[in-house]
Amino acid sequence: MTGAQREDLSGRSGLDERFLGVPVPLPGPVESVPTVRLEYTHFSVLLRTDRRLAAVTGVAVDGALLQDLDRSGIDWRLDPRLPADQQTGEDVYARNDLDRGHLVRRADAVWGSTTAEAQQGNRDTFHYTNAAPQAASFNQGETLWLGLETLVLENAATYDRRLVMFTGPVLDDDDPRYRGVQVPLRFFKVVAFLDGGQQGSDPGPLAAAAYLLDQTPQVEDVPGVLAGAQAAGDPPPLGPFRTFGVPVADVASVTGLDLGPLVDADIRPAVGVQAGSAPGAPSGWVRLRTAADVVRSLGR
Numbered sequence: 001m002t003g004a005q006r007e008d009l010s011g012r013s014g015l016d017e018r019f020l021g022v023p024v025p026l027p028g029p030v031e032s033v034p035t036v037r038l039e040y041t042h043f044s045v046l047l048r049t050d051r052r053l054a055a056v057t058g059v060a061v062d063g064a065l066l067q068d069l070d071r072s073g074i075d076w077r078l079d080p081r082l083p084a085d086q087q088t089g090e091d092v093y094a095r096n097d098l099d100r101g102h103l104v105r106r107a108d109a110v111w112g113s114t115t116a117e118a119q120q121g122n123r124d125t126f127h128y129t130n131a132a133p134q135a136a137s138f139n140q141g142e143t144l145w146l147g148l149e150t151l152v153l154e155n156a157a158t159y160d161r162r163l164v165m166f167t168g169p170v171l172d173d174d175d176p177r178y179r180g181v182q183v184p185l186r187f188f189k190v191v192a193f194l195d196g197g198q199q200g201s202d203p204g205p206l207a208a209a210a211y212l213l214d215q216t217p218q219v220e221d222v223p224g225v226l227a228g229a230q231a232a233g234d235p236p237p238l239g240p241f242r243t244f245g246v247p248v249a250d251v252a253s254v255t256g257l258d259l260g261p262l263v264d265a266d267i268r269p270a271v272g273v274q275a276g277s278a279p280g281a282p283s284g285w286v287r288l289r290t291a292a293d294v295v296r297s298l299g300r
Contacts, residue, residue, distance in 0.1 A: 007080055012124070014039030015164070019060040022206050024164045024192050026058040027257040036086075038079060040124035042111065043104045048171060049086040052181055053132050056168040056257055057103040063161045065111040067118040071126075076100055079127045087128050092179045098225070101134030101187075103167045132169045133183045135215050164192040166262075170212075170254050178225045185216045188251045192262055208262040210248040212285070245286045 014037075017025045026044050029035065035055060038045045043059035078087050093100050102125055109121035124130075169184030176183055189211045196204025248266040252259045268284075 007077070009040070009079070009081060009124075012039040012041055014044035015042070015058040016060050019164055020162055020192065020194055020206065021203065022194075023261070024206070025260055027056050027166060027252075027259050029055060030256050030258050033256075036082065038081065038127075038129055040104075040109070040127070040130070041117070041121040042109045043121075043124070043130075045103075045127075045129050047082070047086070047129055049082075051171050052086055052088045053171065053184065054103055054129060054168050055171060056166050056255070057130060058164065058166050059104040059108050061108050061161075061163045061165065062111050063163070065113060065118075066107070067110050067112070067115065069110050069115070069118055069122050071106060071122065074123055074126050076126050076128060076131070079129045082129070088131070088133070088181050089128050092133055092181050097136045098133045098183075099136045100128070100131040103130050103132060103169075104165075108165065132187070133178070133181070134187075161193060166190045166192070166259070168255070168257075176225055183225055186212060186214050186254070188212050188255060190248060190251055190259065190262055192265070195267065206261060206265040207267040208248050208259075208265040209267055210246050210251045210262075211288070212244045212246045212251065212254070243288045245288050246282075247284050250282065250284070 015026055034049045036047050045057050046055045048055045078084055078089055104125055106125045109125050110118045112118040167189045170186040192208045194203040195207040248259055249263045
């Protein structure tokens, strides 16, 4: 019997959908696709079993209760509540430059009123259901995925903010197939918060900011991942990597997810980062060039 089979995940409550004091539900797909919802400590995963990857993850982050715990002794593992063939496991990540890219970032779930609660959140993020294949240079890039995650978490910690974050891959039908799994080329993050920043007598209305990141140029450097698509005559990867602030409605459109109240709560029209669009990008997609752009997009 493996460690995954022995693991007891009963009693996990998952994402608190009223964490911000107003309903912010985990998004579901607009069209009928096979999904299963899995609850963990402080977060939930909606897994697309046909793609063996999450359609979306949702995590609540309490900036006032974040703890600094390391990951020593924690290994990636399958979720014992699902058959192994519905998950993307180690065989996809072995002997290549693909990282097991956390969707709910490890540090985002490491909080609580006790160390035991924070440590349980820490461990829970290391289930393969919370990962997606990401080129190492994308996953670890300070100006790419890691950089965005770090800035958002630092914002929560600095201002003792409560955030709800929805993150996932854009599961496109044309994603390249590698070792039996289609590798997503784009990822999204939608951050929900109360516009007053602090949790107090008047914390402000619900607000949201959305981001879209493309790892196509980085995946090109991982042998074999794009080879099948290019051999079939598909166009070559896009140009240099860019990170965009995008309308929440556009994330809903490209992912097929129902983002509910967050579309109307989009804060972008009220902040200074929205002026203009990047050349060749859809209307309203703004290239974020600096850390200040990301912070400004969160209303701070």
